[in-house]
Structure formats: structure tokens, C-alpha cells
Amino acid sequence: MTKAIRFSRTGGPEVLEYVDVNVGAPGPGEATVRHEAIGLNFIDVYFRTGLYPQPLPSGLGQEGAGVVEAVGEGVTHVKPGDRVAYAGRPNGAYSEKRNMPAAILLKLPDNIGFDTAAAMMLQGMTVQYLFHRTAQLKAGDTILFHAAAGGVGLIACQWAKALGVNLIGTAGSDEKAALAKAHGAAHVINYNTENFTQRVKEITNGQGVSVVYDSIGKDTFIGSLDSLAPLGLMVSFGNASGPVDPFSLGELQSRGSLFVTRPTLFTYVAKRPDLEACAASLFDVVGSGKVKIDINQRYNLADVAQAHIDLEARKTTGSTIILP
Template sequence: MGRQVQIRRHGGSDVLEVVEQHPEQPGAGCVRVANQAIGMNFIDVYGREGLYPIPSFPSGLGTEGAGIVEAVGDGVTAFSPGDRVAYAQGPLGAYGSWHCLPEKHLVALPDDISFETAAAAMLKGMTVQYLLRQTHCVEAGDTVLFHAAAGGVGSLACQWANALGVRLIGTVSTPEKAARARELGAWATIDYTREDVVARVRELTDGRMCDVVYDSVGKDTWEMSLDCLAPRGLMVSFGNASGPVEGVNLAILNKKGSLFVTRPSLAGYATTPERTRSMAAELFEVIRSGQVVVPVGQRFSLDRVGEAHDALTERRTTGSTILIP
């Protein structure tokens, strides 16, 4: 028997329950992974709450983890039982002691990358990879604004941007998070609970503002983020922590300086096994080189999954949060 987290309806953290289940036999083209560590992300909260509707109940939750291949289905050629693997996409159900998913979503996990590091880094790290290396290929000397700079994605972005010579201005909510972001490589930080973000960006950049704004907050920061951009700057809205951005008036982009806007996701970049593995390889290389250290701020057992979700939504976490099956 194995343990899986399930939800039977959308709602708060109280809808999360741990149940015992027999491991599935993987179907054709699929692999069953014995999870050693599981990544937890804000997108999991969106699914639990219903912002991203779940098609049927009961349902598993989570899409990120790392572990050992237990069994393979017909037609699987890239992996065998005993292989170390990691994943960031696929069907819901990563919150558990095992997970079945198509082999196209798996990447081989090098021996020098731990399971915990992989579970903490796959979704967030590949997100940073596409944000900094594909959505806008940042260059040394660029100035960018990154919201939630001490969070899971932000903690990696601070380091990766610093390694590329990019001046990253990170927004944070406490002095402690500001110190953490600077320690990780942020060029400057802004405490949005105490400072005027737009005015502070203008001061830091001598009025030039930012080439790119990376915004995972959504509704609450939309207008502010646009005001932090230089003319013809790029607004990258890649999350909805405060709720989705709605009712966008395109004319405002012209009014604020012929701005560009994109709403990307990992699924739009990791579109083939080859692209997925290439992105993961670049992530593993910056981790291996020491340019990016994956901070695991919190570890929770599956039994404490509700507590883990509450800590995330109440912004009481730093770095990545992982579940241990």
C-alpha cells in the first residue's frame, strides 16, 4: 500500500486528505515513480481552490517530484526500474508515495543532484530557465524587477540573474526576506509593505526604469508592475498569487510606453521531451556549478500537507517547500 493526498472538492486546506492506495500499474508509455521527495508550488493551491478547475473528483494534487523508477509500461524505452528521475509536469498526483506519469515528462536525475534538491528545483528552476533564458533572454547590464524575490522561484531567480550579470530588483514583504534576497544575489530590494515600489524603482534606476518585470502576484501588482517598466519594456505575468489579472485594457500599454506583455507557462516552453530535457540539463548545470544553490526552506510530511499549504498561502515560507512521503 502507498499513501496519496486527495481532494474531493475545491476549498481550503481542510479539503486535503491522506488516503491509502495500492500502487497503480503503469499503462503504455507510462512510468511509476517511487517518490523520495515532492515539490510544493502555488499552482497546487490554485488547483485546490478551483482557480485552475480540476476536471473530476476525487483527485490527486501536485505535479513535481523526484524518485526512483519502480515499474514501466509497454513501449517505455528511456527509463528502467532503478533509474533516478525527476519531473515537473504531468497528471495531478505527485503528492504521494508513488506517481504514475508519461515517460515524456521525466528527466534522468544525475547522481550528484539529490532527490530533495530536484524536487525543490524542477518546476521553479525550469520556470526561471524559461523566464530568464527564453521569454526574455536577459543580458549582463539589464535591470529587471522580480516580485516575491525571497520565495521559491524568486530565490533561484536572484542567483541565476546575478550569475548572468543582471541587476535584479526584488520585492519582498519583510526585512528578513529582503536580507535573504540580497544574500542570494539581488542587486537591490524593495519592501512593498513600507515603500512605494514605483518611486523606489525610479530612484534605483535614475529614472530609466526596468527592461523587464517578472510578476507572479497578479491582480494586486498589475498596474504597479506596468509603471515600473521602461518604454517598450516587457511585462511577464506568470502567476496569480493575489488572483488573476482581468479586464485588461490594451490601450494602457500604449499610454505607458508601447509596452509588451506576455502570460507564459512552463507547459508552453517544455513542449517536447527534448526541450524538457534540455531545459533541465541547463538547470542541473547551474546547480552543479554552484551558481545556483537550491534553498529548501521547509520540509513537511504528507500528514502535514494542510499545514504546508497554509504556510505557503500566508507567505510564511522562504525558498522552496517540499513534502516527504
């Protein structure tokens, strides 16, 4: 038997159950992966609470790294013994072992360990598409990035610095602000003691930024729009404070013909060539040392409910992994 997390109703962390499951032979197009490390991400909370609906009962988790134990019919790009990592659906990464679609598996370079891979695939590929495809950032650009001390944020701070981009970050405490600054943010705003919109205008001499990256959602959306320069791009890629309220398109016109997008990683990597290119870019920037993955929390699989409690309370910094 294999240990895994399952839940049969939506709700708080208490709905997560640590149970035994049977993992049979992989079907056509599938691979059996034995996890060495599993990623924890805020999207997991969205599925657990029902913000993102899915059929129940279900597993949880979309990111992991481990070793291929077996492959099903038609699978040729990975084989038993390969070191692999992934980020993508279906949910089920919170497990010692699972059968999963082989199409989302990526071979790990020898210089990237399992813990690092599990901590970076979803967050790192998110930064890759945000910086290189949603907006094509270039040296000298000035951007605003919320939650700069989180897992995605610390990767973004380093990647922005490597690109020559001036990243203004926000964080909820002076300690978190210092952490983001140490990872390459040009400026960091403590949103609990400062008005971030006002500070952005001060930092940019009243101009505003060209792009805002906002994973907070409801609490920061309007302030983010107010931080943009005319023709700026608002990238809303998360809902940590709740979904954004409906708003009039006139809000964009009145602030200078702004653009808004609500992207998701899985659209950007839906085609295998795009997935491989995105991952290769991430592997390169991490392998070169320009971006280091900070794993600041580790939880055992049996304790994943506590991991969710800490994540929602914003007690975590950097990346978090679960150990099977």
C-alpha cells in the same frame, strides 16, 4: 496500499485528504515512480481552490523526485532503478508512489540529490525559460522580480547574478529582503513600507526596467506596468494575490508601447527536446554551484494541509518539500 493526498471538492486546505490508494502496473507509456521527495508550489493552491479547474476527485502536486520501479510498454528512456525527477501534469505528486507519463521524467545527475531535485524542478525550469526564452536576458540588463525571497525568487536572484543581470527584487519584510539580497539581488524593496514603483524609478534614474517578472498578479499588475521602460516586457506568470483584472490595451500604449505575456512552463517544455534542454541548463547551473537550492521547510505527506496554510500565509521562504 500506498498513501496519497486526494480531494473531491475545491476549497481551503481542509479539503485535502490523506488516504490509501492502489497503484497497479504501469500502462503503455507510463512509469511507476517511488517518491523520495515531493515539491510544493503555489500552482497546487490554484488547483485546490478551483482557480485552475480540473475533474474531481483528483490528486495534487506536479513535482517530485524518486526511483523508477517499473515501466510500461514503449518506455525506453528510463528503466527500473533510475533516479529521476519531474515537473508537470497530471497532478498526483502528493503520494508515496504513482504511475505517471514517462515522457516528463528526467534522469537525475549523480551530483543532485532527491531533496534538491524535488525542490527545484518546477521553480528552476521556470526561471530558466523566463530568463532565456521569454526574455533573453544579457549582462547589464536591469529587471524587476516580485516575491524575490520565495522559491522561484531565490533561484532567480542567484541566476541573475550569474548572468550579470541587475535584479531589483520585492519582498514583504526586511528579513525577506535581506534574504534576497544575500542571494544576489542588486536591490530589494520592502513593498509593505515602500512604493515599489517609485523606488524602481529612483534606482533606475527614472528610466524603468526592461522586464518585470510578476507572480503576484492582481495587487502588483498596474504598478509593474508603471515600472517598465518604454518597449518593456511585462511577464505575468502567477496569481498569488488573485487573477489580474481585465484592462484596456490602451494601458500599454500610454506607457510606451509595452509588451505583455502570460506564459506557463508547460508550454515551453511541451516538446521533449525543449524539456531536455531546459532541464540540462538547470542541472548545469545547480551542479556548478552558481545556483544553490534553499530548502527552508519540510513537511510530512500527512501534514500537507499545514504546508498549504503556511504557503498561502506567506510564511515560507525559499523552497519547500514534502516527505512521503
